[in-house]
Amino acid sequence: MKKYILLVEDNPDDEALTIRALRRNNIANEVVVARNGAEALDFLMARGPHVDRDPGHLPEVVLLDLKLPKVSGLEVLEQVRAAEQTRLLPVVVLTTSSEEKDLVESYRLGANSFIRKPVDFDQFMEAIRNLGMYWLVLNQSANGRDGS
């Protein structure tokens, strides 16, 4: 099964830049984009428009923005950790916010990593590169073993 990334991002600019940063770092994996929290949950739980999807085929990593329409990033994280299927899914919070409370709350709800999107694109590139390297190349995902 193909390894892919789920990017939960409502800002098309950030989406484009994130994908560009991944590509520029030679991460060619498919990137599935969800525009809001509800859509992301539907996808992950294989329900609603995604009811036909194989619920066992989970992304290698979810890049989750916090400030999202409808269902917020933190709520998404909470539900992901609450569901048996996605309990161990790697979730990297990727946000513009540098508020301490967001960081603390993210880790409390079980985020695997918290990355602040810098204004400087070079720094952003660096962050994405490290991220992709770790979660797509080095990390032995628990998903695969559970799924097969």
Add this chain to the structure above:
Amino acid sequence: MGLGAVLVSALVYGVVSRYVNERAEANIRNVMLTHRGLHRYIQENMHPTFFKAQADGQVGLDFYSPIIFSSSYIVRVMHGLYNEERVKDGRPPIYYKMASDNPRNPVNRATPYEAQLLRRFNEQRDLKEFREVTDIDGEPFLVHAMPFLETGQACLRCHGKREKAPIGLQNLYPGEGGFNEHAGVIRAVEIIRAPLSKERYAALLLTGGLLGGLVGLGSLTLFNRHLRSKVQERTIALEMEIVERGRAEQQVRILNQDLERRVDERTQQLKAANHELDAFAYSVSHDLRAPLRAIDGFSQALDEDYGETLQVEGRDYLHRIRRGCTRMGDLIEDLLTLSRSTRRPMENLSLDLSRIAQEVIQELRSTGADGRTEFVVQPGLVAQGDPVLVRSVLQNLIGNAVKFSSKVETPRVEVGMVSGSHPAAFFVRDNGAGFDMAYRDKLFGAFQRLHDAEEFPGSGIGLATVQRIVQRHGGHVQASSQPGEGALFTFTLGA
């Protein structure tokens, strides 16, 4: 008051002089009764004895001596002796007379006053004595008079017809005085007249003494009343004061309640404002940065993908756009720090400032921002405060020091404590560009910059943040410098 005093004085004087007069009168009356007793003794004992002796032939029929026979003579002589003793004793003599309008001895002749008294006694037989206070030549005298014996048959032996009287008596008194008396007539009046000036004087003295005492007593009473009224006045004043004070306290309480209520209101408003500021800061950190990131990101994308088709000038523009984004990003970051330094709840811990300074320096070194700077940190600097906020102070001050000394030959930044300072004053000193003291006031204002951005880049928020943090700790921060001679920043954390 004056009239009262006069009345009281008169009353007292009246009472006292009456008492004194009564005493004088009693004395005089005693004298007179003594004299009368003598008369009686002579008449009742000596006359019968004498006549018996004459009848018995023991005394000659022609013998007569007033020394043993005339009671008026004997009493007069005795009274003379009595007066002599009085005068010896420094007292005035007392006038005594057995006054008659038909005396044998002319010294006993009644004055018109005495004659009138004699007539009165004869007319009013029930009148047994007479007394009167009278003025003679301006001097007061007490006059006391008593009727002498009513002439009886026995008396007529010597006071009847002259020719029937004893031979000795006829020989001794050649005139008709004392003869031709009738039975049942009061023949004489005994009168005593004593001066009262001494007694008046005593009365005055006594009155004076009494009055003095009375005045003293009155004064005491008045003073007492005055004191009482004073005490009462003060009591009333005090009571009013207490009431007034109670009212004032009540007002203060009401004011305090009002003040507390208003403080509560203001606190609520401030909390609401803080909450809004919170939301704003969050919004700034989130929403403002996203478009900035897009500008920067796509500028770079443009540069990377299409840079070759652009001319040098076009690429320079792109670089300028990206530098602008970086600066704006820093500005937003600093604004957030400033906002957080105000909003963040504070902890109060024991801090090792020397270690924090070393860590800040390590961070600067790790990013290569330290240049060639030589750092000197005094060991053992300790303070009380919030670890995150105090670190921010040192980050800003050391960062500034490094930045503004970066252009000198041998940059040097020193962190230490002003020796002997209380409360402990810490300093960060550099040997860099310094600043003009004329602008010292502007140094700590947000967005205030004293140097060109070209020369020393920065947002102008760092020192504003430092000041806010120091003030939140109850301390002060100040700066001193000379252009070209470095800058010295001193701060305290709490009083």
